[in-house]
Amino acid sequence: MCGIVGAIADRDVVPVLIEGLKRLEYRGYDSAGIAVVDGGRVRRVRRTGRVSEMEAAAGAEDFSAQLGVGHTRWATHGGVTELNAHPHVSHGVALVHNGIIENHEEQRERLEALGYVFESQTDTEVIAHLIDHHLKDAGDLLLALQRAVAELEGAYALAVVSHAEPRRIVCARMGCPLLIGLGEGENFVASDVSAIVQATRRVIFLEEGDTAEVTRDGVRIFDQHGARTEREEHLSDVSLASLELGPYRHFMQKEIHEQPRAVGDTIEAVMDEGAFGAALFGPGAEQVLEDIEAVQILACGTSFYAGSVARYWIEAIAGLPCSVEIASEYRYRAAVANPKQLVVTISQSGETLDTMEALKYAKSLGQERTLSICNVPESAIPRASRLVYYTRAGAEIGVASTKAFTTQLVALFTLAATLAKLRGRLTAAQEAEYLDALRHLPGSVQHALNLEPQIVAWADRFAPKQHALFLGRGVHYPIALEGALKLKEISYIHAEAYPAGELKHGPLALVDADMPVVVIAPKDSLLEKVKSNMQEVRARGGELFVFTDQDSNFGPSEGVHVIRTPRHVGVLSPIVHTIPVQLLAYHTALARGTDVDKPRNLAKSVTVE
Template identity: 45%
Template structure:
């Protein structure tokens, strides 16, 4: 959630920061702003709405500054308007701040400051924080010390960057529970929520850890902790190319990322899967391989789309490894006093690697002796650092808020983990192991065939773009796909949709079915095929409109369904990788036809860093 961009160097800060904020638009936001040192004072410009609105505000203004901070805000405290937008001034307007996260004790701090005579313009916790820092600084101490003292007092999560009118050659940044990266260029420094605004200028970065503070001057920087202990910064190379975060000729990032999946899945398997020699190499879980194979129980924690990939993994682990699996919403896990035994393995799944609920669940599980394996897409992210071991997706940056290629990347990596464990436990025959490796290797080519149906899916979408409700039904491995298909439609088209196990339709949802209700069946050839045929007949008997995802060559279901979309044959354990593709395209086209912003759906954020 929210996006931070800051700069200190020799270039004009304002256009650089605006460009960086545009790179972070995928994170989701509702207002934006910038603060610069211009005409020997701090100046703030901010607007509700998109970065384009801020650009209009800045047009024609004479701004010359080589230091600045910028922000895209996703509202938490106070509605999304000009006043509540970031940056915020301190009371004396000598300091300005941008902030991601939530200060949980801001209300009590605000009351204490009001007693001292301070007043506030906005409804935000952020203005309280910068005023608190100003109050500490007013006692004659440096801004660096004031920030340290304030952060030792506040409760909650933050990623902050602060400018000081009295020292326009310095930025101070800090984080706890919200991501922040420092880019190191030649005579210049960049700060951002992730590396996307930075890669155009430098590939050397430092990922700040929790309760670390970066003090950045024009010719040097240092990293300290809240106790003022100086730390050795770990400088890393960013493996991210600029063209990966551009649209590359596609109208939207979401469409680009859907069509990237043959390559992104192949990238997730590269160097790991050798089908010819029947070999899997997962270096990221090597040290915990025995613990994973010997686990009495696996707990998967995730949110949203990642939770759906966890459901598929549950089927896979239980079928091929014979290990009991529980799949938990991370947001509920930590609040219900879960039973966690030492030696339990917790698999944390997150696209961004920064999901606040999942991070909190990880810390709870670790405190009880669980082994944590992270499955994330973003290298250097908080979850990857908090895990004992894990595996990166290597699917490349996902800019569209609604996850597509990260979902199939998660399925690919989780499938490889499952097969590796099954082989280690000898709960899978060598012939089945080889067969599944060959099937997995063939998935990218099969997805290409599904993508060839894009025009047909677009036509079907045009018939149902005005529907008020959708029902998605699947059985077995395809039940989580039904959930994911429904979520995609809700996220980007704002049509109400529900996913159910097909057999559960008779236990309530069947009451909704009439001639106005489109019902999407994931009805590929698998062990539940005959049952799902019966479910389709039940819907047709009630005049429901059926859209069926079927295995190519199926002759039975096309006679019953109103519309069919064929996908290639595949082992049912791997079918979610294929059957989800038409559902992604269906959601995309319906949303576009309804005039929705598919890359930045309303109210949503890519990286959910608040609980």
């Protein structure tokens, strides 16, 4: 994995492929390449490093063609080398691949016995040789692809071209996203609509097990049984402007500052209704949400922390038991099913493989009451769920999630309030209070953004450090977890988060003058407890960096640095307190000179285990 683009047209597609790969850079990658069919032969260029290096090599070799595929790779099988980079070629068949083939070793042995020679350590080269092997008998590239994927185990999105068939691309999808872009006299294949938005916004999302043929004049799609099928055409709402930096230095900075708008857009449906209600979650929601006995949240990474906040809300507001699990763990354990449990999956991309597989597992246990919270319409997880609440964060390019997280929190709070109302636990006065809090939330987020100059000064103190500790209590503990994650993701400072009450159960042993301790300390019922925990840190020589509220009654002192967010906003406080920890991570990374938008070893959409 990580990014695929393909094109067939009457014009030179090399600029289209390269522009598409540049727009996929945000997903994280370590090498890039393109393969084109030119004059009855396959030409290929690959480079480790940035797309710009591959682009220069393609220019030097005068690449030009009307058919081709491209790829940005994030290493899974085999190291970061040019030989392991995509596209992979076998006797005139060239392909790009996202995903992981689980039976690649046995297929490699079989193909080596047939005389195929491997030049890489990748699982992808197996697919190229396998298609070539079947092509000898089938005499048709699409049929050869269909026979090959029938022998593969695992996840894949594939785009394939051949020197023998210079008028089409064939492709296949299983477990990884792939779409077809429709143009006038030209068509495209991509793993992400951002790769082709400069050419078209008309797209068809392939479904699990689909294979397809893409020519200049049209598209033919076949289902997992090989039968011809039709898939609905969609008009993508991704705009070119959302994919440009504008006045910002990095996409992460841009996306942090877009949060007032993103939050405002996400609550718009609630504000339009002027009430919480099942209809916010789609047709038939009332039947799905009625007499719910419990809530199970499944997610990964930052989305898991959003779910962890939601647990406090759902139990306190709706009075329902709520469990939150990391999807990659849930899918492999013997879970106890409850048909009256609402299963909530959270994914920015809607394609996170572990979350998708966890959803499938939950459904296989008979849990059909499913809700997806997602930022990408028509992605796989929403399509597999009964109900959907789309966050309206817009395209999120930075690998470290920011506006997706805060909009997920808005969606989850809306769910908690709706469940409370359906259960008769939300009075009219409480509903009005919550609606008013949501209405003022974008302004509170903007006020938190205005703290940026103070946070920049803190970042300079963090930059030389190697470790940091984050503390929070209650509903703000997951915000401490998110703050620690952001810091280590983009600054590479080792950071851990703990409930503040756990300090004396081990973490306090780490505290010294070189271990900065960040504390989320809003003015709530646990503030006095948090103050006691801070005294424990100071007594061991630790330096405290405290995010509190404007109306809290303590200030800075020796070894205690304080930044005040806007006045305490009550139940929505975790959302507002997210902003400062995002800014702290961003500016610390800047001070350390790391690649903020493309942190090492990470990818934006994790579509493999």
